Amino acid sequence: MRGIGAFTGSRHFRLNEVTEGVFAAIAVPGTGSLGNATIVDLGDETLVVDTFTTIQAAEDLQAAAEYLTGRKASYVINTHWHSDHTCGNQVFVPAAQIISTSITREIMDTFVRNRITQQLAKPEAIYDAIDELDEQIQRETNEKLRQEMQWDNASDREYMKMLPDLVYSLPNLTFDQHMTIHGSKRSVELITFGGGHTQSDALVFIPKDRIAIMGDLVLSKHHPVLMYANPQQWLDILNKVEQLDIEIIVPGHGEVCSLNALHEVKDYITDLLEIVTDAAQRNQSLDEITVPSAYQEWFFTTYFKSNLQSMHEWIKKIRKS
Ligand SMILES: [Zn+2]
Numbered sequence: 001m002r003g004i005g006a007f008t009g010s011r012h013f014r015l016n017e018v019t020e021g022v023f024a025a026i027a028v029p030g031t032g033s034l035g036n037a038t039i040v041d042l043g044d045e046t047l048v049v050d051t052f053t054t055i056q057a058a059e060d061l062q063a064a065a066e067y068l069t070g071r072k073a074s075y076v077i078n079t080h081w082h083s084d085h086t087c088g089n090q091v092f093v094p095a096a097q098i099i100s101t102s103i104t105r106e107i108m109d110t111f112v113r114n115r116i117t118q119q120l121a122k123p124e125a126i127y128d129a130i131d132e133l134d135e136q137i138q139r140e141t142n143e144k145l146r147q148e149m150q151w152d153n154a155s156d157r158e159y160m161k162m163l164p165d166l167v168y169s170l171p172n173l174t175f176d177q178h179m180t181i182h183g184s185k186r187s188v189e190l191i192t193f194g195g196g197h198t199q200s201d202a203l204v205f206i207p208k209d210r211i212a213i214m215g216d217l218v219l220s221k222h223h224p225v226l227m228y229a230n231p232q233q234w235l236d237i238l239n240k241v242e243q244l245d246i247e248i249i250v251p252g253h254g255e256v257c258s259l260n261a262l263h264e265v266k267d268y269i270t271d272l273l274e275i276v277t278d279a280a281q282r283n284q285s286l287d288e289i290t291v292p293s294a295y296q297e298w299f300f301t302t303y304f305k306s307n308l309q310s311m312h313e314w315i316k317k318i319r320k321s
Pocket of ligand 1: 080082197216225252
């Protein structure tokens with residue numbers, strides 16, 4: 001096994017050696033990675049967590065795994081079903097076992113597969129959206145937002161370019177609560193406490209190194225994405241994660257961080273819940289709400305409006321039930 005040395009990453013990601021044998025592949029914005037991935041040397045085998053959005057980015061990830069550990073990945077974990085964590089799976093089969101929760105696999109097999117079929121049948125719908133965003137970018141005066149919109153569009157273009165070659169590959173091993181993979185040098189625990197960011201979210205905990213690879217349950221200095229979320233369950237899950245002995249977090253997006261990032265995600269969800277509840281009570285339109293100052297420097301600003309909407313829908317739903 002070797003350190004990063006000359007291989008510092010690719011156009012899709014930058015490598016960060018979290019500890020000896022654990023490497024975070026931090027996404028370069030506007031490319032086919034979109035989310036982060038992680039390479040873990042188990043001693044006798046290699047494990048990869050999440051597989052990026054495009055085949056090309058995933059090929060770079062496999063190349064990094066081979067360079068850093070001397071072997072291809074034999075385990076791949078999908079923390080949740082989102083495309084930027086699963087679309088590169090095909091690069092790793094048949095050599096690797098692909099593992100997720102059973103709910104994540106079910107959603108990949110139904111909802112995601114259907115969506116990909118539709119995207120292939122009507123690519124012009126997505127290209128129209130890309131063109132429309134291009135026009136918005138021309139009009140946008142906020143430089144940071146403009147940059148982020150450009151990144152969104154660049155990543156979408158890479159995804160669309162790849163789409164005809166995509167063989168969406170499903171996990172072949174599933175678990176419902178907990179699974180341990182025992183390596184000769186370190187063991188990893190795959191854990192799910194249910195669904196928060198999506199209907200089912202898993203994390204990868206490495207007890208020996210006190211590292212948690214969190215998928216999108218924790219993002220660092222990025223707006224968490226609430227589109228498919230259950231905010232209350234998300235908070236409950238993070239409270240449980242806090243009980244684990246964690247020192248370092250590899251987030252789904254953003255730089256390697258500490259438990260502080262987990263606390264910031266909890267604050268964000270709590271703040272949004274309060275903001276949207278207040279707005280409803282005062283009959284204020286969600287369009288009038290601007291990003292709170294605490295989160296103005298964060299990335300994924302383009303998700304803020306849809307997060308308000310998702311929170312609003314969720315509050316309506318729980319009031320009814
Ligand atoms: Zn996600």
